[in-house]
Amino acid sequence: MTTDHDTTVIARTVARVVFPIIVVTAIALLLQGHNLPGGGFIAGTLTAAAVGLVYVIYGLDHLEQELLGRPPSVPFTDEAGITREYGSLVTTGLALAAGGGAVAILFGDAFLTQAVWFFEHVPVYGEFEVASALAFDLGVYAVVVGALLTILAVVGAE
Amino acid sequence: MQPTAGIILAVVALPFLGAAAVPLLYRVIGERTAYFAAAVAAACFALIATQFGAEGAISVRWIPALDVSLSLYVDGLALLIGFLASGVGVLIFTYSGGYMHNEPGKPRYYATLLAFMGAMLGIAFAADLIALFVFWELTSVASFILIGHYRDESGQYAARKSMFVTVSGGLFMLIGFLLLHWVALDVASVESAFRLAGEGSMLASADAMQTALREQGLLVPVLLLIGIGAAAKSAQVPLHIWLPDAMEAPTPVSAFLHSATMVKAGVYLVGRMRPLLVTDEWVLLFALLGLVTMTITAMLAVTASDIKELLAYSTASHLGLIVAGYGIASSADAHIGLLGAETGAFHVLNHALFKATLFLVAGIIAHEAGTRAIEELGGLSDDLPLTAGITVVAALGMAGVPPFNGFYSKEFLFDATYELAAHDGGLWWLLPVVAVFGSIFTFLYSIRFLMLFFGEKPEELGHVHEPPWSMRGPPLLLAVGAGIVGLGGITATAGFHLPIEEFVGRIVESSLPAGEEAHFSYHIPTTLSPPVLMSGVTVAVGAVAYPFYDGIRDGLRAVRDLGPLRPNWYYNGATALMDTNEIGPQIHNGLLRTYALWFLGGTSALALAGYVAATVSIPTFSGLTVTIPLGIVLVVAIIGAAAVTGAPSHVAGVLTLSILGFMVAIFYILADAPDLALTQLVIETLVLVIFLLVIDKLPAFYGGSKRWMLVRDGAASLAVGTTVMVTVLLSTARTPGVPSYLDHSLKSFFIERAPPPPEHGSFIIDSGGGHNIVNVILVDFRAFDTLGEISVVAMAALSIVTLIAMQQRGEI
Structure with a gap:
């Protein structure tokens, strides 16, 4: 898992090409989720799958070494390891989902009441819809990505 | 005057927000976080002060569909606990700034302490049984973390013990609450059956509630259950054993949680429930419990060899006094009940003032003299003159010597017990006798504590330095408060x-x-009356007996060390039994398959038993036609499932299992559910990856199974399958809570409400506003469920990290 000797050039090239496509697809799924197939959960799992692909093909430390340009951190021994960062992603997501729900209370509605705004005559788009549920969905996305990647990282490091 | 909703909400919310800010803030301002926390407490104190004189309930809708709202209630008792939690909080945080100077784990310490303060304020102002319970258990959790602050062996033992006693006590209380709720449902004048105080609450129709409780035969069970909860929290005999061990916590924590506030939650509950439940049974239970606790723990305090241990037992003793006060009432004479309530209420205040002071003094002694052993201390007044003065006021208040504050509340207790005995006669005469007997020991240990500052100074002690002002100011202020009273x-x-x-x-x-x-x-008595005589006897006998203190102490120690009379006898015996019995290793034997079996079997059994108990009938379903593609998918899925059982290795098994998963995904596509299909596909892939990652860690446990194991596993699989199928059938058939005009159909409700209506303005809130019904269900209609689910996901990640981290550190 942590070695990158036994993956073929084909696999590594395909991973390089496919990774951004998957991530863009995931983001598209996240944003269109309210009206078309998609949503925070699917987008989150897809993103995690993309990073999982990098883990499988290039090894665990590649992400930190090559992409973030810092020495790889063994999980839990380091204060600022990558699992910490995944962990704060989870925290942020939970706070976003719950906090967004709590905003409704300030307006006198029940917890987690969601609203939708429609903007007419937006260039290119015509009618444009913004749902407060998107904030909630973003929270779901962050939690799912953070949690799955944490699991992948620590289980992979084992 | 009505309370202001915003202010009371802010009082409860501020400490939690402060606690959340501590970890970040600590990186910036370091040690000075103590003063930030003190500022938060001061803000709460100021906000509560603006509500002084207010009385009434406020309510914020939380989940109206389930009739859940956060209701808070303000009255005298709530304000008192609120003032104590925030006011003593200010002093404790300031004191911590000096005391915790070189201690580890300060961000955790301050965050937990702030969260504790919020939970305590929540208990004080909660008007709803569920909210009260949640805050109640939160204080137990905070106490657990703070007792285990130093993470050493004895600290862990103490933390576990306090958690075990107080949390399980809280669970008894929860059952009591649920019984109350159940009875309240049938009482017409109670509008909201979980509401404890305020309009349309249980307390507002206390008489009707009491009659209903008696008719249902639930009065005594409810009394006992709530009594256990209160006794566990307030360290009443025989549940007092956790409090002395809790002294493992840093001293400011002992002063705050284990004398001034958290242990007051139990007596607060007794005081709060009193109008609702006061009956003859109430008097019998709480007057006895209180007086027995007061006497036994006062004797234990005399046996103490450590100043914090002495104070801990003395705290339990004084809480016993408060419980006894609240316990005393009489259906025939309202004056006796009034005296009882006055004892309880006044002593809550007095005890907080003198006991928190003494704990802070103990902290100063431990910090400056370097020892807490009573034997090694003496004559400290030369080096610590101010602290000695503080101690004189506080310790004489604790002893009940006039004109110090504890004297007055003890007078009320003597008066109440005497009146009750004079009124009812017979065995009730034991109450005043026991009260005086217990008070003599209180007098003895109070004077012993005071004598730490006088008499001869041991040679080894050396020169003791005065602590910084941040440590001297808080006890000084508290002692001044006690002095003013x-x-x-x-x-x-x-x-x-x-x-x-x-x-x-x-x-x-x-x-x-x-x-x-x-x-x-209250006033100094000017005429000779029975209670005055009782006080006189207490002080006189105490003064005569004090020269023989060491002999009395050794005698009590000898009795205490006799087998079952040892305070921890039953706790240590029970926990040892749990460690050594035969059942434990059967259930948790370290094999994953055993855990899975117990877990799945237990869940299925509970769920199926629930269905049977509710006598549900499995709904019929029709309109299912199997097309050819669908048929092929299902057949392949079944073949895949069957093939898993015969797979020769783990890898082959996992790969075969994924056939099943992908077939389910195709099934979703055929059923026009692209969202589900997408999710299923991605999850299947991820699961495959994770499986393959862990698979080489598993033993090659294939083949060679015995027949009974196969039968057992088959039965378990069948049970789980049945449970899941019945649950799906039942949960998709009926929709509780959907109005009848929607045809009781979940489907049509979602189809109608999810997309934006054809005519709509630029802002809509009452429908989902999205065409993807699945997503709208997840993020809008059922957002609360989703919130729960992502919490579970986060929890799962957390536990995996913890497990693997523990394994790497070699703990498991």
Whole structure:
């Protein structure tokens, strides 16, 4: 898992090409989720799958070494390891989902009441819809990505 | 005056927000986080002060569909606990700034302490049984973390013990609450069956509730259950054993949680429930419990060899006094009940003032003299003159010597027990006797504590330095408070009444039946009456016995060390039994398959039993036609499932299992559910990856199974399958809570409400506004469920990290 000797050039090239496509697809799924197939959960799992692909093909430390340009951190021994960062992603997501729900209370509605705004005559788009549920969905996305990647990282490091 | 909703909400929310900010703030301002926390506490104190004199309930809708709302209630008792939690909080945080100077784990310490303060304020103002319970358990959790602050062996033992006793006590209380709720459902004048205080609540119709409880035969069970909860929290005999061990916590924590506030939650509950449940059974239970606790723990305090241990037992003893006070009432004579309530209410205040002071003094001694052993201390007044002065006021208050503050509340107790005995006669005469007997020991240990500062100074002690002002100021302020209460009695004798009397009167009224007024007043007695005589006997016998203190102590120690009389005898015996019995290793034997079996089997059994108990009938379903593609998918899925059982290795098994998963995904596509299909596909892939990652860690456990194992596993699989199928059938068939005009159909409700209506403005809130019904269900209609689910996901990640981290550190 942590070695990158036994993956073929084909696999590594395909991973390089496919990774951004998957991530863009995931983001598209996240944003269109309210009206078309998609949503925070699917987008989150897809993103995690993309990073999982990098883990499988290039090894665990590649992400930190090559992409973030810092020495790889063994999980839990380091204060600022990558699992910490995944962990704060989870925290942020939970706070976003719950906090967004709590905003409704300030307006006198029940917890987690969601609203939708429609903007007419937006260039290119015509009618444009913004749902407060998107904030909630973003929270779901962050939690799912953070949690799955944490699991992948620590289980992979084992 | 009605309370202001925003202010009371802010009081409860501020400490939690502060706690959340501590970890970040600590990186910036370091040690000074103590003063930030003190500022938060001061803000809460100021906000509560603006509500002084208010009475009434406020309510914020939380989940109206389930009739859940956050209701808070303000009255005298709530304000008292609120003032104690925030006011003592200010002093404790300031003191911590000096005391915790070189200690580890400060961000955790301050965050937990702040969260504790929020939970305590929540208990004080909660008007709803569920909210009360949640805050109640939160204080137990905070206490657990703080007792285990130093993470050593004894600290862990103490933390576990306190968690075990107080949390399980809380669970008894929860059952009591649920019984109350169940009875309240049938009482017409109770509008919201979880509401404890305020309009349309249980307390507002206490008489009807009491009649209903008696008719259902639930009065005694509810009393006992709530009594256990209160006794566990307030360290009443025989559940007092956790409190002395809790002294493992840093001293400011002991002063805050284990004397001034958290242990007061139990007596607060007794005081709060008093108008609702006060009956003859109530008197029998709480008057006895309180007096027995007061006496036994006062004797244990005399046996103590450590100053914090002495204070811990003494705290339990004084809480016993408060419980006894609240316990005393009489259906025939309202005056006795009034005296009882006055004892409880006044002593909550007095005890917080003198005991928190003494704990802080103990902290100073431990910090500066380097020892807490009573034997090694003495003559400290030369080096610590100010601290000695503080201790004189506080310790004499604790001893009940006039004119210090504890004297007055003890007078009320003596008066109440005497009146009750004079009224009912017979065995009730034991109450005043026990009260005096226990008070003698209180006098003894109080004087012993005071004598740490006088008499001869041991050679080894050396010169003791004065602590910094951040450690001297808080106990000084508290002692001044205690002194003022004491002075109030003198001025009242002269005819000038301090406003404290008005305030305590309001606290007393919280524990009296609705409509009764308390004109509270206290003063130095000027005529000889039975209670005065009782106080006189206490002080005189105490003074005569004090020279023989060491002999008395050794005698009590000898009795204490006799087998079953040892305070921890039953706790250590029970926990040892749990460690050594035969059942444990059967259930958790370290094999994953055993855990899975117990877990799945237990869940299925509970769920199926629930269905049987509710006598549900499995709904019929029709309209299912199997097309050819669908048929092929299902057949392949079944073949895949069957093939898993025969797979020769783990890898092959996992790969075969994924056939099943992908077939389910195709099934979703055929059923026009692209969202589900997408999710299923991605999850299947991820699961495959994770499986392959862990698979080489598993033993090659294939083949060679015995017949009974196969039968057992087959039965378990069947049970799980049945449970899942029945659950799916039942949960998709009926929709509780959907109005009948929607045809009781979940489907049509979602189809109608999810997309934006054809005619709509630029802002809509009452429908989902999205065409993807699945997503709208997840993020809008059922957002609360989703919130729960992502919490579970986060929790799962957390536990995996913890497990693997523990394994790497070699703990498991």
